[in-house]
Amino acid sequence: MEEQLKKRKLEETGNGQLEFNSAQPSKLTLSLSSSPSPSLQELRALVDPLAKPQLVDLLAKLGSQYPFIAEEIRSVARADPALRKLFVRGLAWNTTSETLCAAFEEHGEIEEGAVIFDKASGKSRGYGFITFKDMDSAQRALKAPGKMIDGRMAVCNLACDSLSSTSTTADQAQRKLYVGSLSPETTSEMLLSFFERHGEIEEGSVAYDKETNKSRGFGFVTYTTVEAAKRAIDDPQKMLGGRNITVKLADNHKGKVMQTQLPSPAVPVPVSLTGGYPPAHNVHSGSGTPVGYAYPPPLAAYPSSNYSSPPVAAAAYSAQSQTSYPQFGHKKEPRTPPPSLGGYPYYMPKQ
Structure with a gap:
């Protein structure tokens, strides 16, 4: 009731001022005075030096207190296509654009959707994009868990976030696991079902060969928390599909493989x-003269x-x-x- 009175008073006088404390950006106070309202240029000069977290906190605070500001924020957000376009990764090699759109149409009307294919080979690159007509549909898709599309767990996030960073989170290296020694009959569903007992899974699938679409005998599982990944590594019960499987951090496995493939450095012998x-030059061992x-x-x-x-x-x-x-x-x-x-x-x- 008090806020409504302040709002009405503000509309009547036109002299209401919002005071912003830079030391405590979350605290805003509304004061009524007879001083003239600052011009648009003056306000821009005040806002321009502020950091993005301060601006986000300021707008969120204003939007929560004043519905007309919240509606203005929504209007601007809906007009930005970047908040309606999703990046979808972890797709199977045989997933088509039609299959991708069918998996996401439950969240709202889709404006555009496509799987990205390699121009040279014509094969899928394992990811695609979905653009909804409404921002709210995109938000519902982001809140939904990963989707199982053509036997693989696919996850999505805003396309602008994917293009602006090389990884989704800073601790992804501690949450992504390599799972080796898998049976050829082990599917992605079986893999995820086995590991979900340790915690919520963000994404994961069995690795398949692009040519034959057969299992390559290993896969990856990414948890939403580091603790869940540690539990999966420390779990002594690692029997899946009748085989003892190997579970380790994906980054450690990748580094080991790269290290074994490096050639041994040549040691010069004086x-x-x-x-x-x-010493003679251009003398070969086959010429009868020792090198x-x-x-x-x-x-x-x-x-x-x-x-x-x-x-x-x-x-x-x-x-x-x-x-x-x-x-x-x-x-x-x-x-x-x-x-x-x-x-x-x-x-x-x-x-």
């Missing part, structure tokens, strides 16, 4: 060359004077290891000089 020559082995330059490259004997490579492989590399050294024994050197050992300077 080659010790004591003869002063770099890393370099022949010395030809004899003609060494003049008979001012140079000692060129080093001769000696390939010495270790008898204890097949991966050892040849060692190189200098051979100091004198050799018979060619006739062109005048009878002197070619590793000594001519007297």
Whole structure:
């Protein structure tokens, strides 16, 4: 009664003012004074610096106290198509646009609905969109539990929320479970029925092959709470479809698979060359020369004077290891000089 009197007084005088406390945004006070009402520009200047949570709280408080403000909020919301369009994920590969619309038409008249298909392969990408004609229909669909469509649990949320974030909630990694070692006969209904004893399930299904539409032997279950996921992991009774199944966090399983697929890093093995020559390039093991082995330059490259004997490579492989590399050294024994050197050992300077 008091609020109605204040509202009537406000309409009569036109000078009612709502005082907003920035320290406590939820507290609003209505005061009547003879001061003129602020202009639209002045109000915009006051509202513009406020954060979104403050504005949401302010409008919600006003709407709950004054029905005409609540109706204005509803009118603006109904005109925004973003609040009528839903993103539906977890669809089976054989789900069509007609099947998708039929599953959601119970909530209200549908303006548009379609499953998204890959342009290259022409196969379903596992998700779609539903746009209702009325915002209230979309809200009813959001409040309803997940739907079983073509043997899979499909869930939905506002399309604008899906496009603005990569995950629905921050703790999804702690709520999504990987379930392995499933029997080929285990269906999504059986999987969800088995795990719903631990808590409310947000979504889940058996993974099927795109080509054959047969079970791949594993699936996923996402709970609405972290506690329910922990109970499912800690439960010692893990027998489903006559098999002992594996239950773990989906992120942990994914990381393990990626780790096992990474190639082992190559460890470089240094080659010790004591003869002063770099290792040979473009030498293959099939050419008859060990990899890393370099022949010395030809004899003609060494003049008979001012140079000692060129080093001769000696390939010495270790008898204890097949991966050892040849060692190189200098051979100091004198050799018979060619006739062109005048009878002197070619590793000594001519007297």
